[in-house]
Amino acid sequence: MTPSWTSVAREVRSVTAASVKLTLRRARRDATLLAAWGLLVAFVAMLAVTVPQLVTDTMDRGARQAVATAGSRADPVFRIPVGSAPRGGQPLAPADVADLAASIARRLPTVIKRVSAGTTTTVIGPATNIATVGGVETAANIPLQVGMLTAENRSGVKVVSGELPGAFTPGGAIPVAISAPNARALRVTIGSIVGVAVNPGFGNAHQGDPILLRVVGIIAQAPGSATDWLDSTGLWAPSYPASLKNPSQSAVTVLTAMPGVTAAGSRYTGSFTAEIRVRLAPSRFSADVEPKVAAAIKGLQTSPTRLTAGVGGDAAVSSNFTEALAAYPAQSRAAVAQMSVVLASLLGAAVAVLILLSQLVARRRGGDLTLERARGTALTAIAFRSTLESVVVAAAACGLGVLAARFVRPGPLGDPELLAFALVVAVVAAPVQSVLLARREWSSRRAPANRRDRQDLERRSRSRRLVAEAIVFALALAALVSLAVRGLLETGSRGIDPLLSSAPVLCAVATTLLVLRLYRVPVRAVASGLRRRRGVVGLLGAARAENAVAVIPLLALTLASTLVIAGGVIIATVNDGQVTASWQRIGGDVRVEGRVSDAARAGLANRPGVSAVASVHSTPLVPARLSGRSEYPTLVAIDQAFPAFASQLPASAMGSTDVASLRTLATGAPPTAALPVVVDAQFGKLLGTRDFTIDYGKVSIRLHVVGVTSVEPRGFLPGPFLYVDRAALARKLAEPTGGGTLSAGRVASLTAPNQTLILGPAALGAARSLGVDSPAIHDRGSWLDSRRHLALVTGTQQTMLLATIAVALLAAIALLATSLAGARERGRSLSLLRTLGLPAGLGWWLALADLLPVVVAAIAGGILAGVGIVALLEPALGLAVLAGGVSNPATVAPPLLFVGIAVATLVLLGASVLAEVAAHRRDRLSEVLRVGGTA
């Protein structure tokens, strides 16, 4: 039968009539409680806005720091031949370089334009050796390059003396400007003529007459012009190549004007190159932008002619962006993973506390709801009225929370999902609680008359509960297992990982259910002891404690303690892991790369503050011929001090301090016998026999395995490892072979130590005294310091600390709400007991008996869940990535963390009990007994 409009209207009126009045009047009566509820919602809304922003900020800071650390290595650089097009296309004239640079800048992909700080254009000639100085041939092998002075970079030059090069007589010496340090190095002055070979190569071999350059000016770098000269190596001071095998890296660069470039270009066998560098601005990067820039740069490298329009023909784009930022993606995923755990727990705790407080609100109105139901109000009407109030309060509170968030962190709001979720929970929590409570009153559910049927109902209800709990346990276990197997998420570094976020919440829920099942056992044990005490206090405490733990308060407090413990364990584990990683990466307090003379090394060991020195010659990827196949281990030639040195390191530094097998290497093998070698466990598994051969320095050396070691310096050398005695290796290399005998110099180059390890508080000063370049000195303290100041590490830790503070507040609210929920009943009990002679001042004992079990249970559950999550999910959390070591750091649960939690818990408990005492101070005994409470 189709309902008539009248009946529909009546139905609508039955739901909505008097709703506004009832809602307003009730809200006025419960104003304090609603205000507290609203403040909580505002706080949760603020968290929902601020915390994801913190995550985004951390990721963005990490991206910016990674780009800044990469420096100019990350810049994409266009290299186009000038003056010729070896593979066809239109040649690029020197005069057109500036226009091409501007054209490239305009055509850059948008994402690169947005992060670009401009372009730097350098025209640089091939590096050829100086043939003559002042007309006299020189034997020194000093490469020299000629760079072009342009309208753009002219302002970056300051004339010290003489003038800038300009036009000159064709056929004459090309005027150049040179820096004072370079002039001193070449022993030239204004007016000097320098002749450079026309072709690159070693020595002074050249074809034809050298190109004559006349020094017309001494120049210096103008302040603030560093970016103009990024590709002009050796312009302001001589720059010596790190390896003689790379003649393109000039030692000296001079500048000339365009006519000079044209004239020189026509003489060189090679061509000038226009290097157009797109400088990246770290401050414009974000976590979102970084992968897009990486992809865009890759696209440029694949097809650079899109931007050059074929000018110059053979354009190439090079960039070390991906390599320079290789560590960032994994680090950012690790940071997101760790923050996901914390955020999920925080959000879970916030939702639980919202539900808890909404329960309080619903219970406050329990009497009203019972009366309304008895008078015939529908559940729909109850839900409608409650939702009406909820929507208004939640909307206002969320608005307040968003404003507070903007105040804390100005700027645009991020993704609104969490805020929307918080708003939905805030809106529906109270109506759902009200409807559930009203539904329980006068449920009019008929119980079966038959006792067996009633017992069946009870059994079915218990079974349903067991099944639901089993499902929760299964989900939690499945989440943990899949995360443990999956490891750190490999795809994408943005966004919270939903699986990783749900795991701690599921674990906390599962732990809560487990605690609910088990807590009665210890409570009853304690209670039985309390009951035997004289007096009523023990009996009362025991009776109340046995039934004190309820689901929602326990869940809220368990989630809170899970977050605090998991966060503390993560921070402690990463910090401890960083210390371990510093040992792994450096191999001592200081490691010096490069050659250090024997005398200098001997002097190191005698310096005060240096406790041990060792040196090794390491060569990676040495071909080793095993039966049937080849492997490429790292050959580590150790000196006699190395075993003792390694035994003094922490076990985690090189995997082990068991150096017994390494000590056997120093016995000295007789000539023509196989060289003794100690292999690591990984290589040992590959061996079929104890004898095999390696090719080293073009010499085939037979090796005989005399031991296996667990010492593995994987932090700074690639494995697997073969250890030989350095002196024995040198003797073996010096032996005559079928291919001849290696020279002493060659043997020295193959065995002289290239890694010096130093231990001791004064190790850094000792290393600096060696006079080597700073990049060759690796200091463990500096490494650790830079690791700890990684933006991703500090940001993650800050987020965790803030989350801990926030969850502590939520825990306090949860405890207070739990206390308030039972305050009325405790007041009645206390009043009744007072009529039997109980002193009034013992009310605090009732509150303690109610609150202590739930707090202790929550902390026990939180420890179980928090430590368990970190220990089981270590691979998925990427702790090793942020620690920076070569192995997963051991889970560290610092005692101070638990002490702190205990202290905080006692403070919260004390505050709750004090609040209870204060609340009952005004109770009038007779009124409480008569009506159940004080008005």
Next chain:
Amino acid sequence: MTLPTAAVGSHEREYGANALIVCDNLVRIYQVEEIEVEALQGLNLLVDRGEMIAIVGASGSGKSTLLNVLSGLDVQTAGRARVAEWDLQSMSSRDRLNYRRRVVGFVWQQTGRNLLPYLSAAENVALPMAFVGTPSHRRTHRAMELLDALGLAEKAQRRPRELSGGEQQRVAVAVALANSPEVLFADEPTGELDSATGEEVFAALRSANTDLDTTVVIVTHDAAVSSQVQRTVAIRDGRTSSEVVRTTEVDEHGTSSVIAREYAVLDRAGRMQLPAEYRRALGLRDRVRLELEPDHVGVWSDDLEAGAGTDDGDER
């Protein structure tokens, strides 16, 4: 509105067919963990339309349980309960809601439990009408009408805390009458009040019965109340045990007097409870001998047990 009539079959009409309220072997068992409490153990009760009855009994005898079942706030475990055309056992949730709105009204003992503290007296009376979708103007009119009938018109805008206990209960009566129910149930309505105030409340209930033709069922310990109703039903151990019926008789001089007659209740199986003092006086225990006389049934003690009377009240 479709009323659940299916359960009221023709075969049931013999028992209480004309009564407004029918309880036939009503059972209500509460189970809390392993403990069972049989609050009602096969209670029979008939209440005619327009009656005003009191239900009395010791604490725990099942009075309030009976009221909760009849008012639709609770459901019996077994047995039949009918109020007007409503079979209380087979009602759906929606039916029960309509029943509570339109068929019954309820007044509790605690004055604070009957009224919402943040609504005025008139607003409290209008509230049940709002629940059934009555338009606003009609609600206001009806509320004032009821309050006026109960002598509270000038206090219509006062909040409950501004009213005395008796006034609050009278407002509660008005609330219960808001939707013109067929039955008004009152559970110890004068329990918290002094005798004078209690009399005012009772007068309100009587007014509801006589002026509005509402059937009134009052659970009470108050002898002053139970002595003023037409019928008092005593419940013991979850069953009706006796009734006192009061009639007004006028003698030949025109003097009227109220005659109270106490009856033992005979259930549908023919069982009844003999008062304890009768059993003690005649030494009736275990078994008795019945003799059918032309106009009565004689109950004689078992000759073998003569002189060994007990007061355990066992029945056969």
